[in-house]
Amino acid sequence: MDTTPRPTSTDTPRSPTVLTGDGVPIESAALDQLRAVAALPGCVRAVGMPDLHPGRGIPVGAAFAFRGVLHPALVGGDAGCGVRFVHVRRPRYTGDALLRRVEAEFAGPALPDCDPTALAYAAWRGGPRGLLTVDDLPESLAIVIETLAPTGGPAPAAAPDPDETPLPDPASAAHFGRQLGTAGGGNHFAEIARISTVTDREAARRLGLSPGEVTVLTHSGSRHLGNVVAARWREGVLTDAAAQSAYLAELGGAVRYATANRVILAWRLLGALGAVRETSLGASFDLVHNTVTPALVDGCDCLLHRKGCAPAGAGETTVVLGTRGTETWLMTGRGADASLSSVAHGAGRRLSRGDAVSRLRDRYPRASLKRTKAGGTVLCDDPELLYAEHPDAYKAIEPVVEALETAGAATRLAALLPVVNVKHTGESETP
Numbered sequence: 488m489d490t491t492p493r494p495t496s497t498d499t500p501r502s503p504t505v506l507t508g509d510g511v512p513i514e515s516a517a518l519d520q521l522r523a524v525a526a527l528p529g530c531v532r533a534v535g536m537p538d539l540h541p542g543r544g545i546p547v548g549a550a551f552a553f554r555g556v557l558h559p560a561l562v563g564g565d566a567g568c569g570v571r572f573v574h575v576r577r578p579r580y581t582g583d584a585l586l587r588r589v590e591a592e593f594a595g596p597a598l599p600d601c602d603p604t605a606l607a608y609a610a611w612r613g614g615p616r617g618l619l620t621v622d623d624l625p626e627s628l629a630i631v632i633e634t635l636a637p638t639g640g641p642a643p644a645a646a647p648d649p650d651e652t653p654l655p656d657p658a659s660a661a662h663f664g665r666q667l668g669t670a671g672g673g674n675h676f677a678e679i680a681r682i683s684t685v686t687d688r689e690a691a692r693r694l695g696l697s698p699g700e701v702t703v704l705t706h707s708g709s710r711h712l713g714n715v716v717a718a719r720w721r722e723g724v725l726t727d728a729a730a731q732s733a734y735l736a737e738l739g740g741a742v743r744y745a746t747a748n749r750v751i752l753a754w755r756l757l758g759a760l761g762a763v764r765e766t767s768l769g770a771s772f773d774l775v776h777n778t779v780t781p782a783l784v785d786g787c788d789c790l791l792h793r794k795g796c797a798p799a800g801a802g803e804t805t806v807v808l809g810t811r812g813t814e815t816w817l818m819t820g821r822g823a824d825a826s827l828s829s830v831a832h833g834a835g836r837r838l839s840r841g842d843a844v845s846r847l848r849d850r851y852p853r854a855s856l857k858r859t860k861a862g863g864t865v866l867c868d869d870p871e872l873l874y875a876e877h878p879d880a881y882k883a884i885e886p887v888v889e890a891l892e893t894a895g896a897a898t899r900l901a902a903l904l905p906v907v908n909v910k911h912t913g914e915s916e917t918p
């Protein structure tokens with residue numbers, strides 16, 4: 488279904504900003520979608536990132552500031568999608584032993600001894616720390632949560648008390664609980680990477696990062712739970728404070744759930760590395776790509792909608808994801824007004840998933856896709872995803888990062904090269 492917002496006849500279209508440069512192709516359909524959103528009433532600013540590409544009526548890879556208006560469609564069904572970064576000190580396992588341990592970690596459910604309904608409610612209400620209230624939670628996961636997520640995590644703008652917000656579709660609570668610890672489909676993954684390059688030594692020193700060291704990245708969302716929230720608000724253009732508050736309450740739950748999911752995914756990889764001890768866990772942070780947060784834009788209080796882009800406040804460490812065969816970049820945000828304090832969340836698609844499968848299936852034998860040109864290993868339980876998420880389906884990461892630097896959105900800090908990329912989707916997306 489096309490959910491493209493439509494301006495009324497009295498709208499005065501605004502010209503969006505696009506952060507682009509040499510070697511950064513952007514489809515005209517994505518630009519049309521960006522302009523349509525920029526023309527909506529209340530839009531103060533619209534910014535397309537270098538990874539901008541067409542979505543289901545809404546462009547992916549963009550940030551929008553609205554005054555007094557909230558558009559749930561601009562967040563979409565993957566509410567809370569984001570990335571968790573963890574620096575790992577002195578991992579015990581490498582090479583083939585590590586690969587075997589990763590395979591074993593993802594061979595079954597993440598938390599088989601916990602009540603899945605209790606897990607769902609705990610994550611919805613309390614995020615990672617909410618999981619600490621669940622019976623039979625592994626002690627090693629509790630250590631990871633208390634070390635990586637000492638606070639409740641990010642919340643959307645003016646989100647109400649989570650204890651007063653019921654879980655949508657409670658009949659599916661057990662399903663949502665079982666989904667925790669799985670990456671899901673699309674471009675989501677769990678990855679062990681190695682720091683290949685440091686370009687900002689002082690920033691790296693503050694984070695304790697050095698070339699050759701190991702990191703964990705988990706990129707995932709709220710699984711089917713975000714779709715349930717989106718379906719309840721799909722047709723909404725919210726100007727009433729009560730309606731905005733009600734939506735933000737559910738969005739907050741989806742964000743907390745997704746944040747908890749990324750911590751559990753990280754825990755699984757940390758277990759494979761033999762690094763679940765507090766002394767093994769270095770710098771860590773979580774970035775949410777799909778949410779609504781308050782922002783001051785052009786001197787007015789606004790609701791900043793991010794759709795597939797990462798926050799990049801002044802001095803904030805952020806992540807621009809590569810592909811399973813190319814480098815991911817840590818960057819330092821500059822809090823730039825022109826970019827709405829945001830950066831691309833990744834390289835951005837060059838081919839749709841359908842086109843990638845049809846074009847690349849004959850070019851690459853399936854067996855060859857288990858190893859990358861950069862020497863990494865790919866573990867995937869969905870053969871079609873090997874083609875749909877192939878590096879050839881994405882834009883080159885270097886021009887994307889260069890465009891962000893040229894625009895003054897962020898500066899390079901360090902590059903991470905994948906060692907093991909896990910694309911185990913887990914259960915089906917629907918209850």
